[in-house]
Amino acid sequence: MKIIDAVFVKSVFIDDSKVLFDNKKEIIFVGRSNVGKSSLMNTLMWKKDLVKTSSKPGKTKTANLFLVNNKYYFTDLPWYGFAKLGKEVKEKLDALISWYVEERGQYIKRVYMLIDSKIWPQQTDIDMYKYLLELWAPVSIVLSKVDRLSKNEITKSLNHSESEFFWQKIFPVSSAKNIWIKELFADIREALGVK
Ligand SMILES: Nc1nc2c(ncn2[C@@H]2O[C@H](COP(=O)(O)OP(=O)(O)OP(=O)(O)O)[C@@H](O)[C@H]2O)c(=O)[nH]1
Ligand SMILES: [Mg+2]
Numbered sequence: 387m388k389i390i391d392a393v394f395v396k397s398v399f400i401d402d403s404k405v406l407f408d409n410k411k412e413i414i415f416v417g418r419s420n421v422g423k424s425s426l427m428n429t430l431m432w433k434k435d436l437v438k439t440s441s442k443p444g445k446t447k448t449a450n451l452f453l454v455n456n457k458y459y460f461t462d463l464p465w466y467g468f469a470k471l472g473k474e475v476k477e478k479l480d481a482l483i484s485w486y487v488e489e490r491g492q493y494i495k496r497v498y499m500l501i502d503s504k505i506w507p508q509q510t511d512i513d514m515y516k517y518l519l520e521l522w523a524p525v526s527i528v529l530s531k532v533d534r535l536s537k538n539e540i541t542k543s544l545n546h547s548e549s550e551f552f553w554q555k556i557f558p559v560s561s562a563k564n565i566w567i568k569e570l571f572a573d574i575r576e577a578l579g580v581k
Contacts, residue, residue: 387455387575387578387580387581389430389431389432389454389455390455391454391455391456392431392432392433392436392452392453392454392455392460393436393452393453394436394437394450394451394452394453395451395452395453395459396450396451397448397449397450397451398448398449398450398451398486399448399482400481400482400485400486408459408493409493410453410457410458410459410493411457411458411459411493411495411578411579412458412459412460412461412490412493412494412495413458413459413460413461413494413495413496413498413574413577413578414461414463414487414494414496414497414498414523415427415460415461415462415463415498415500415528416463416464416465416483416497416498416499416500416514416518417465417499417500417501417511417528417530418465418500418502418508418510418511419464419465420502421500421501421502421530422500422502422530422531422561423437423462423463423464423500424437424438424462425437425561425562426498426500426528426530426559426561427452427460427462428561429561429564429567430460430567430570430571430574431452431454431460436452437450437452437462448464448482449461449462449463449464449482449486450462458578461486463482463483463486464482465483465514483514484517484521487518487521487523488521491522494523494524495524495577495578495579496524496525496526496573496574496577497518497523497524497525497526498525498526498527498528498557498570499511499514499515499518499525499526499527499528500528500529500530501527501528501529501530501547502529502530502531503529503530503531503532503534503535503539503540503543503558504531504534504535504539504543506543506546506547507546507547507550507551512550515527515550515551524577525554526554526555526556526557526573527547527551527554527555527556527557528556528557528559528570529543529544529547529556529557529558529559530559530560530561531560531561531562532558532559532560532565532566533560533562533563533565540558543558544556544558555573557569557570557573
């Protein structure tokens, strides 16, 4: 698959039940604010500004769906971080994510969870990761912005993530410098079941 076309389709708020009746396969990008979700999606879709990026955290407040090749959704799913895992978290925060991931269920072929390679996984990331696993989401890890690290630091960051997220695929990428984007895209194709 080559991406020949990518367009913004819609922003989805919680309880927009229309999404439930769409059976397109979907790839989700999730991660804390400012981690580089929108930039990565632009790079993957070969668009400069299709997904709005921002130096101000927290710009994205809805699930934003982009239709790729008129066939698949790439979805930007924002999240501001859990305070603590537990009942309170599930009740108060990220109702959008849990609702969305649960409702789209079987159509979600991969959830790429972005983690800043420099900041390393925080407790909130680990909580979110576990939560996604509880929802049976097919999660893979993306370490973002590795252009800011030396080779040695990338290895360290990878090793650390491997110990936190063992048996998951981990992609150390940079949207800015196009590092490991090809490998990530190969994984997306695999997830979608296309060559
Ligand atoms: N050095 C570097 N900076 C990046 C990279 N990707 C994104 N950034 C910068 O990080 C900031 C946030 O990027 P976004 O793509 O908007 O992050 P986001 O996760 O979509 O943020 P929210 O929409 O607020 O949740 C911007 O200033 C980007 O230019 C990268 O690969 N390398
Ligand atoms: Mg964004």
